[in-house]
Amino acid sequence: MTPLDPNQVKERSEALLQSAKTVLGSWAAAIAAPAPNRIDVTLTPDDLERAVSTLVTARWGYLAAITGLDIGVTSGMLEVLYHFCSDAVIVTLRVQIPRENPAVPSICDKIPYADLYERELMEMFGITVTNTPSPTRLFVAEDWPEGVFPLRKDAPVQEPTIRA
């Protein structure tokens, strides 16, 4: 097997990035390039489903992960990141939602395996994922209190128990 030509790899990545930009262009509120081979596409929650649909119908890469992000209590917002990968390229769809009644639509009808990510998002950040197929608890302990979301910045901190 011949080794990959770095220039060819770069060209391919740039073509992928360009196609992602073309596909997502009409929904994007902003497009940032945080790293080579990477773009962040900021969306409103209403556009999310349509943006995911276009990526799926265009067969652009695959959903690699959904990340929840608490960007701080003062900002009053939470963020949800949908990472799509194709080859060496990562396209992240960023959606900001208010801390009060945070909700994003489910994408399980388009990408069935997003189920686990969405359940984790609900348990760890208290984000309501509307129309997700199984909204019951899965990850946190059985005795975990309702209404406490461990990965939020304002979650209660458990004191370490290390003995002197």
Added chain:
Amino acid sequence: MNLDKVFTDALDQVKLWARLNSPWAVHFNSGSCNGCDIEILATLTPRYDVERFGIKLQGSPRHADVLICTGPVTRQARERLLRVYEQMPEPKFVIAVGSCGISGGVFDGCYNVVGCIDKVIPVDVYVPGCPPRPEAIIDGVVKLLGKLQGAAAPKPAAAPESSKAEVVHDPA
């Protein structure tokens, strides 16, 4: 002389002899990163092969003498650890393997962690290390057996006090 006492004493001696010569262990991971578990496997498998000393991994806690427990205790594992411990017949002994089992280690204070193993069940021997080497784990078992041998009378049914436990130093 009371014949019953002679009989029970002899029986206790046989039991102690059997226990010292072939302790059966059950292994439980209460939230470990798997590092310690892999060292326990290395201890049991042919490289260190503790079965030649009679130490045998037993699948069921109902047939085991020693509970080898690794990792901090997570909230989810707490009930399961207690259940496994309670299923073991008396007398039973617990070896906490690894830093996390001793203090909670890097997981201490985490939202899903209760803490170290002796917050949940009494521990007889602590084997520190991250992970401890198989030599240290074997030394822990030997220390436990030494403690049993040292005890003139067979162990009372009461749970052992963790403060009396021995700390084994990692030779590595």
